[in-house]
Amino acid sequence: MKKFETLSSSVVPLPIENIDTDQIIPARFLKATTREGFGENLFRDWRYNGDNTPKADFVLNDSTYSGKVLVAGKNFGCGSSREHAAWAIQDAGFAVVISSFFADIFKGNALNNGLLPIQVSDEFLAAIFTQVAKEAKSSLTVNLEEQTVTIDATGAKESFEINPYKKSCLINGYDDIDFVRSQTDLIEEFEENKVFKFY
């Protein structure tokens, strides 16, 4: 996994709530057996018409907006557990997703791939949207070590929470499968002493 460092970037605003993983990557595009290439179909049905021509009014087709930070309405990533959603967002060039609320499985999938989900308050989310509406190329600075996100133009800053273990995985690029594999003795000991051995 790539190490996460401090990031300053303009943002892509998507002020819609309850964006589910079927919107992020529709099921019919889940047939690839590798992790690459899903970015092409990110938000497929919002981004393209039935005849595959781009929908001009969708934010990813609007050159006014660009950047490595996707900012979306609350309950982002609900629905299906497909990790392809995190892969698609990352493959399209995003390193951070900001929302006022994330669905559990999506959040875990994002963290497992080095895509940083940042949960901010409703007020801070609104402030980001307001700033970007005023000035499309406004940038945010994300500092993972300090756990802060700043709207550069106004200096407004908010702290965010992240599980300390996950934080160290992101900062150091650790692989948690290697970590658990290093505990094999404990796992085998657990198996010896199971409460109910039939399982």
Next chain:
Amino acid sequence: MAKTLVEKIWDAHVVKREEGFPDILYIDTHLIHEVTSPQAFDGLRKRGIGLFRPKQTVATADHNVPTLNQHLPIKEELSRYQVDMLTKNCAEFGVELYGLGHPFQGIVHVIGPELGITLPGKTMVCGDSHTSTHGAFGAIAFGIGTSQVEQVFATQCLQQSKPKTMKIEVNGELRKGVGAKDIILYIISKISAAGGTGYFVEFAGSAIRSLSMEARMTVCNMSIEMGARGGLIAPDETTFEYVKGRKFAPAGEEWDKALAYWKTLYSDEDATFDAVLTYDAAEIAPMITYGTNPGMGIGIAEHIPATSAQPETERASYKKALDYMGFADDESLLGKPVDYVFIGSCTNSRIEDLRAVAEFVKGKQKADNVEVWIVPGSKQVEAQAIAEGLDKVFEASGFQLREPGCSACLGMNEDKIPAGKYCVSTSNRNFEGRQGPNARTMLASPLTAAAAAVTGKITDVRELLEEV
């Protein structure tokens, strides 16, 4: 110390607990399917390792499979490739596969319970959010992403922070025409599609207790639709009776030991939940959704809530949903024409669902404007339906009984609802495009779906039941 059921099972599976780290949780059973596993198998290859406990892993092909002519090669090239890849991976890594053509093949959340793989007290995961279904047996079961599938392959463990616990009690007696699907759609409509996020939910109360195992699975299946990590129901005599004698269930002396252990699996009287919600079963009507997330549901005779009644920040998203569905504020759904009826999915494709539909439609005909697909959850459900003559009832009514798979729940195979068409569906998600690009989904119970099939429009099934 008094514990909730979730805590009892969770604590019995913790391999290592360390401050500042997620728990290392032992996983008893890992279910896999063709869509979310290939990248995880690839990860093992890159590491040069195999599965840590291949015998605790079971595979089936469900998401991509056609529901007609399953004996022929899969026509769609990418689907065929993905299903073939599963076969190849299972052979290479020593995983039992119930693939196409196998008498146990079916939707992963239907076959686990019917084979006795799903048992009280287990921890179970699958790269599929509806893994919560297995919680109906009093198991901790939840969906995971592909990186986690690889972690379970490699270690039979998962790093997971212990979830918060929520108890949802439904008490009293259900009214006529109201079933498990209505209960769960009602709860989600009350607490929203995000209301359970961060929690593991225990469903309790007299109305839940009176449900059959299949109905309990319907309830737990949709726990994820309120954002919950999973849902479960304490095992009881109904559970034990269902499990006993199933293919992989404990038998003989093992059964006695199992039963003794399973009888300890309940939330202690004085255990504390982080949240408790209580509902009255008598308040629940047949439910239907009108929007593009499962929280947007109403009693079938109610009107669509007005956009102006939504919190200000949510109005734009709410309006977008109504526009997508072609509905307006304050409208009633009753009488609206329907194009498709889909009875299937891991929510409602079990034999009881099919029996309920058959009993209702017997002697009735489907309306001319509707196409009806009935997709059984597994080969075993299909065989049982045929043995009971349900196929004949469906045929006489103009309902098509197809072969098992996930089908039009998510349209990964050919079973898609065309753009702009309305489908009353017994599945679990009404997201935009879920059943096909621009398809419009209305979630409901098998009975409400069957009523729409025979009248060709959204119908309050209670009125048809009164005629009998």
